[in-house]
Amino acid sequence: DEAVAAWSAPLGDIFPERSRGAGESGEPGVQSGESGEPGESGAQSGKFGEPCEFSEQSGKSGGPAGPGAGALAALLGGGASEPNPQAQPPQPRGGGPLGRSQPAPPAPLPMPLASQPMPLASQPAPSASQPMPPVPLPMPPASQPESAGGHPPQPERASATPGRRARPRALIVTMPGNNCEYESAYAFERAGALAEIFVVRNLTSLDISRTVAELAAGIAGSNIVMLPGGFSAGDEPDGSAKFTAMFFRNERVREAVTEFLAARDGLMLGICNGFQALVKLGLLPFGRIADPEEGSPTLAVNRIGRYVSRAVRVAVCKNSSPWLSFAREGDIYTFPVAHGEGRFYADGACLERLRANGQLATLYVGPDGLPTMDEPHNPNGSAWAIEGLTSPDGRVFGKMGHIERTGKDLLKNIGGDMGFDAFGAGVRYFRD
Numbered sequence: 001d002e003a004v005a006a007w008s009a010p011l012g013d014i015f016p017e018r019s020r021g022a023g024e025s026g027e028p029g030v031q032s033g034e035s036g037e038p039g040e041s042g043a044q045s046g047k048f049g050e051p052c053e054f055s056e057q058s059g060k061s062g063g064p065a066g067p068g069a070g071a072l073a074a075l076l077g078g079g080a081s082e083p084n085p086q087a088q089p090p091q092p093r094g095g096g097p098l099g100r101s102q103p104a105p106p107a108p109l110p111m112p113l114a115s116q117p118m119p120l121a122s123q124p125a126p127s128a129s130q131p132m133p134p135v136p137l138p139m140p141p142a143s144q145p146e147s148a149g150g151h152p153p154q155p156e157r158a159s160a161t162p163g164r165r166a167r168p169r170a171l172i173v174t175m176p177g178n179n180c181e182y183e184s185a186y187a188f189e190r191a192g193a194l195a196e197i198f199v200v201r202n203l204t205s206l207d208i209s210r211t212v213a214e215l216a217a218g219i220a221g222s223n224i225v226m227l228p229g230g231f232s233a234g235d236e237p238d239g240s241a242k243f244t245a246m247f248f249r250n251e252r253v254r255e256a257v258t259e260f261l262a263a264r265d266g267l268m269l270g271i272c273n274g275f276q277a278l279v280k281l282g283l284l285p286f287g288r289i290a291d292p293e294e295g296s297p298t299l300a301v302n303r304i305g306r307y308v309s310r311a312v313r314v315a316v317c318k319n320s321s322p323w324l325s326f327a328r329e330g331d332i333y334t335f336p337v338a339h340g341e342g343r344f345y346a347d348g349a350c351l352e353r354l355r356a357n358g359q360l361a362t363l364y365v366g367p368d369g370l371p372t373m374d375e376p377h378n379p380n381g382s383a384w385a386i387e388g389l390t391s392p393d394g395r396v397f398g399k400m401g402h403i404e405r406t407g408k409d410l411l412k413n414i415g416g417d418m419g420f421d422a423f424g425a426g427v428r429y430f431r432d
Contacts, residue, residue, distance in 0.1 A: 168223035168430035170195045173215065175244050176202060178230030178273060183404040190407075191424040192431065193224065200247060212247070216256040223430050224267045225260065227274030229402060235341070241276035248281055254289050261288065261395065267322060267426050268396040272339055275299070275388075275398035284398050285350075285359055287391030297346040297354075297389075299400075303381030307340040311414045312379055314387045314401055315365045318358045321394030322429040323422045332369055334416025335401045337379055342400045344382035344389075351384055362388035362399060397422065 170188040174181040174197055185195035198218050201207035219225055233243035247253060260266040270278040276299045282290030285297060302308055313334050316327045327333075346354070354360055364385040366372040371385040378385050380400070388399030405411075406418040 166431065167192060167194045168427055169193065169221065170224040170226060170427075171218050171222040172197050172226045172228055173244075174199050174228060175230075175232035175247070176200065177232045177234050177243075178228050180229035180271065180273075180402065180404060183402075184226055184228045184271070187404045187407075187423040188224070188226075188427065191421070191427040193423075193427045196222075212250050212252055215247070216252045219253070219256040219260050219266075222260075222266070224269065224426055225257075226268070227270040227277050228404075229272030229274060229338075232273055232277070241273055241280050244273070244277035245280040248277070248289065257283075257289060266395070267429060269323060269422065269426065270396075270398040271402060271404065272337075272342070272400055275400055276341065278396060278398040279389075283396050284389050284391060285354055285357075287393060287396055295347040295350050297344065297350060299341055300343045300345050301341050302339070302343055302379065304375060307338075308342070308376075308379045309336070309338040310376060310379060311336050311411065311416070312387070312401060313365050313367075313369075313377065313416060314362045314420075315369065315371070317360045317363050318390070320358060321361060321390045321397055323390070323394070323397040323426050324361060325428070326421050326425040332365060332417065333403075333420040334414060334418055335403050335406050335420060336411070337401050339380070339400060342380040342382070344380075344384075344386040346383060354389070355384075357392055359390050359392065360384070360386060361390045361397065362386075362401075 170185075170193040172181050172184050172188075172195060181197045185197055188195040196218070198215060200215070201211050227244060232241055235241075236243065248257060257268075261268070268278070268283060270276075270284075275284075278284040279297050279299055280292075282288065282292065282296070311334055313332055316324060316329055316331045316333075319325065319327050319329050363371045364378040364382065364387050366374060366377040372378050373381065373385060375381065382400075387401060388397065390397050401420075403420045403422055406420070411418065
């Protein structure tokens with residue numbers, strides 16, 4: 001009971017009306033730290049459109065790539081792979097969970113509660129007395145002006161968008177092994193966009209060369225670029241979404257993405273495998289394709305060591321992104337997750353910067369509406385219960401939950417609000 005009280009006390013300030021009774025937690029706590037003093041964040045910006053204070057110095061790259069990775073990277077002109085914090089030797093296919101190496105949990109996290117499975121043997125268990133740092137998840141305001149459509153007003157855009165279209169064009173970049181492109185295209189079409197499924201071909205070197213050229217041209221002619229869910233290249237080499245990251249690090253594609261985000265005010269969305277790719281490319285959290293550095297975020301194998309498929313409850317922490325303009329801060333939604341590598345990992349300093357910059361978009365919450373490390377509500381053991389993340393200006397958004405798999409007459413035996421309409425919000429950004 002003392003460990004639970006110590007862990008849950010800092011969450012009382014997040015949702016005062018939903019916080020646990022005084023008999024459980026007592027006075028509101030402070031941010032995690034041995035001295036008990038609130039932690040200092042490393043950045044000042046939390047406003048939409050302001051830059052994030054991340055270092056651009058490249059750090060150490062991750063573990064060895066799988067068979068064929070070197071040849072493909074040389075052909076694509078790709079850059080470094082993502083960091084692999086405290087990597088353990090990879091396990092054989094028939095051995096450990098999913099045959100992946102396991103990074104250690106970040107220092108601020110508490111020991112999982114009694115209802116959670118124990119950490120994997122290769123991971124040192126943190127102290128049970130360490131509380132989870134409070135996360136800025138405010139209650140919805142008592143009153144908020146609404147537009148004629150019943151949604152809160154859209155935040156100010158980062159810049160003007162030239163050539164606005166009645167039906168913006170959404171390019172869904174589909175790698176071999178992705179399996180959510182049709183649901184994603186349908187969601188964009190239903191929201192009013194023109195959706196195009198672009199299939200990456202990699203059978204021959206000529207296919208790869210042509211695909212690179214066509215992809216760069218497709219990005220240049222689109223308003224929205226989405227990376228859908230699935231298992232690109234079977235999550236090889238040696239981890240999820242590295243194949244996608246290699247393609248996007250090709251010089252020609254990289255230049256197209258830079259132009260798309262920096263000069264053309266485009267939007268990018270990644271769900272599940274797409275979120276993994278955005279993180280490994282540096283588009284999250286930096287807002288640009290960047291080489292990984294030591295301590296940068298990554299997505300690791302679920303803490304329970306296996307694939308997870310279930311419905312989760314997720315709360316909106318910040319709605320300053322165009323993708324979240326239909327939601328209010330504090331709103332709670334329900335939708336499915338289905339992944340084997342969804343555990344968000346970053347070191348303590350990076351997590352503090354993300355919080356200070358307002359980039360923590362959505363968080364896993366329990367039945368009481370509070371962020372939780374308790375499985376199954378936090379299905380993968382993500383640090384600080386992070387489910388979704390935005391770039392500093394909010395135009396790049398990634399999340400693990402499959403919001404494209406909800407709709408009329410779907411999941412009718414699952415309760416909760418399934419109206420998380422990021423697709424509609426992204427389309428409205430170009431139509432208003």
